[in-house]
Amino acid sequence: MKKVFLFITVMIGLSATAQSKEQKAVEGVINTYFQALNASDATKIVSLFTSDAELLAPQAPTAVGSEQILGTYQYVFQNLKLNLKVTIDKVTLLKDYAIVTSTSAGTANGAEVTGGYRETFVLRKDKGAWKIARYMYNTPQ
Known part of the structure; x- marks a missing residue:
């Protein structure tokens, strides 16, 4: 019985460690996205998306694929x-997918963005790396 309990405890610990590693990797993609956004680096941003990604921005047509994004x-x-x-x-991890909800605030052209933004990212593991597959954002007003 002790061996079974020890085995279960070890497996739970390994699972939590793996999930923590995946969560950090997903969060890293989101943080890199915002670094590239603040640097106005469109090429870097596109490298964070899957080739079939969709960008759903308010008051704009849906951008599908690397070229449109x-x-x-x-x-x-x-x-x-x-x-x-x-x-x-x-961050919600679901096998090869992750759903991230976030908020952001700051400035656009030096003026405060009133109310900031709300974002939803869907990431997919693509050849072992997390990439943004779907991205939607809006303002809370």
């Missing part, structure tokens, strides 16, 4: 200089 961010960066700080609210 690149074009969307290039347009954004021609018009805005963002400086946002992200707060990751929740």
Whole structure:
């Protein structure tokens, strides 16, 4: 009985460690996304997305795939200089998928973004690396 209990305890510990490692990797992608966003680096941002990703931005057509997502961010960066700080609210891991909810606040062209943003990211493991497969954001107003 002691051996069974020890085995179960070890397995739970290993599972928690693996999940913690995956969660940190997912959070790393989100933090890298915001670093690239603040640096106006459209190419870096696109590298964080899967090739079939979808970007659902408010008051804009859905951008599907790397080329459209690149074009969307290039347009954004021609018009805005963002400086946002992200707060990751929740990470839910589901095998090869992760759902992240976050909020961000800061400035756009030096002016405070009133109310900030709410974001939902769906990440998928792509060849062993976490990538953004779907991204949607809005403002709470």
